[in-house]
Amino acid sequence: MSRYRNANASRDAHITTLRALCAVLVLACAAMWWGWYQAPKDLTISIPPDLRSGSTQKWWEVPPSTVYAFSFYIWQQLNRWTVNGEVDYQRNIHGLQAFFTPSCRIALSSEYDARRNRGELRGRVRGVFEVPGRGYRAEAIKILGQDTWVADLDLVINEQYGGVDVRDVYIRYPLRVVRADMDREQNPFGLQIDCFEGKPQRLTMPGDTP
Incomplete structure (x- = not known):
């Protein structure tokens, strides 16, 4: 009987741990979704008209x-x-x-x-x-x-x-x-x-x- 109770307790503890992990994953997914939702939909990048050579341009800078x-x-x-x-x-x-x-x-x-x-x-x-x-x-x-x-x-x-x-x-x-x-x-x-x-x-x- 004692062995049966220990097995049930171990199973319940494992289920509780899995539920906690699921809750953490749900919260993480919600946070990522919120970050994606708040991200700007459009970014305007100004590129100089002379494209004969490569250009390194920060997106917020205006040439x-x-x-x-x-x-x-x-x-x-x-x-x-x-x-x-x-x-x-x-x-x-x-x-x-x-x-x-x-x-x-x-x-x-x-x-x-x-x-x-x-x-x-x-x-x-x-x-x-x-x-x-x-x-x-x-x-x-x-x-x-x-x-x-x-x-x-x-x-x-x-x-x-x-x-x-x-x-x-x-x-x-x-x-x-x-x-x-x-x-x-x-x-x-x-x-x-x-x-x-x-x-x-x-x-x-x-x-x-x-």
């Missing part, structure tokens, strides 16, 4: 070339007025608002109101493009921190009114760019323009008349 391409693309779209600047400029500010910081959006809207009141937008057609030979280059991007840059865009501004050129100038725009990875649906770049880091400068090109 200067990407900052330049983003700032130039957004600024060009903002300043593209195809029919009437009074309508096109306001529409562009609204349509591109996800790519500007809140303070910059307010500044752009204030500038729009001031220029409209002065009659500088009605009927204007505008386009901007890079000064030939002054596209992306190392000195065009200043790194202020891991999440802050200044992009110097050397652009040609061409404005027309009634089919006649009324403005054709060279301007350097020092655009402040910040990381803003908040809404990938509205802003897949994860960057925003924070308006100017200093005043835009008029450029003098070879052959210009003083």
